[in-house]
Each structure stands twice: as structure tokens, then as C-alpha cells.
Amino acid sequence: MRLWTAALFLPLTLGFLVAPLAAGAQQSTKVWRLGLFHVGLDHVPPSLDGLREGLKALGYEEGKNIHLDWRNLPDAKAARATALEFVRDRMDLIVAFEN
Numbered sequence: 001m002r003l004w005t006a007a008l009f010l011p012l013t014l015g016f017l018v019a020p021l022a023a024g025a026q027q028s029t030k031v032w033r034l035g036l037f038h039v040g041l042d043h044v045p046p047s048l049d050g051l052r053e054g055l056k057a058l059g060y061e062e063g064k065n066i067h068l069d070w071r072n073l074p075d076a077k078a079a080r081a082t083a084l085e086f087v088r089d090r091m092d093l094i095v096a097f098e099n
Contacts, residue, residue, distance in 0.1 A: 029065050035086030037071040038097040039079050044072065045097040 038045050048070070052062075060066040069091070073079050079096070086094045 031064075032060065032066045032092045033069065033089075034066065035069050035071075035082075035089070035091040035094045036097070037073055037079060037082045037086075037095075039073050039076060041072055041074055047097060051095070 036048070036051075038048075052068070055066060062068055069086070071082055073082060083094065083096065
């Protein structure tokens with residue numbers, strides 16, 4: 001009787017111990033979505049490159065675990081509309097650059 005109990009108990013125990021490891025390996029990485037915008041079609045704000053470099057230093061890579069939706073806009077009206085769109089789209093973070 002003891003051998004039968006051990007034969008049943010051991011595989012069940014191992015199954016419960018290994019299952020969480022297998023489930024963890026299958027989890028996908030969250031892709032954080034950032035909405036970025038700037039009013040001014042004539043240039044890109046210099047701080048945009050610094051933001052990208054800082055995110056990369058923290059382990060965030062575009063196309064891997066972060067998506068940047070960047071928009072250069074002609075005027076304040078377009079900026080308001082874009083901000084509302086980003087809110088509706090439930091971006092994880094919204095960044096508005098100034099000159």
C-alpha cells in the first residue's frame with residue numbers, strides 16, 4: 001500500500017511544483033504604449049532622443065516591450081484632438097513636448 005501511495009503522490013507533487021514554472025515561461029511581456037506629441041512641424045524636440053535613450057537604459061526597447069506613437073502636430077487644436085485620442089485609446093503614458 002505504501003508503494004502505491006508513493007507512486008501516486010510523487011508525480012502529483014512534481015506536477016504541482018513544475019506547473020507554475022511552465023505557466024510563467026508562457027506569459028508574454030506587456031508592451032507599454034506611450035503617446036507622444038509636439039506642436040511644431042518644423043522640428044522634432046531635442047528631448048525626444050533623450051527620452052528614447054533613457055527608456056532604453058531602463059530596459060525598454062521599441063518593438064519589444066514599448067511602443068511609441070509619436071506625432072508632430074501643426075497647431076494647438078490638433079494637439080487637443082490628439083490628446084483626446086490618446087486618452088480614448090487608453091495609452092499607458094501621454095507625453096506632450098514643448099519647444
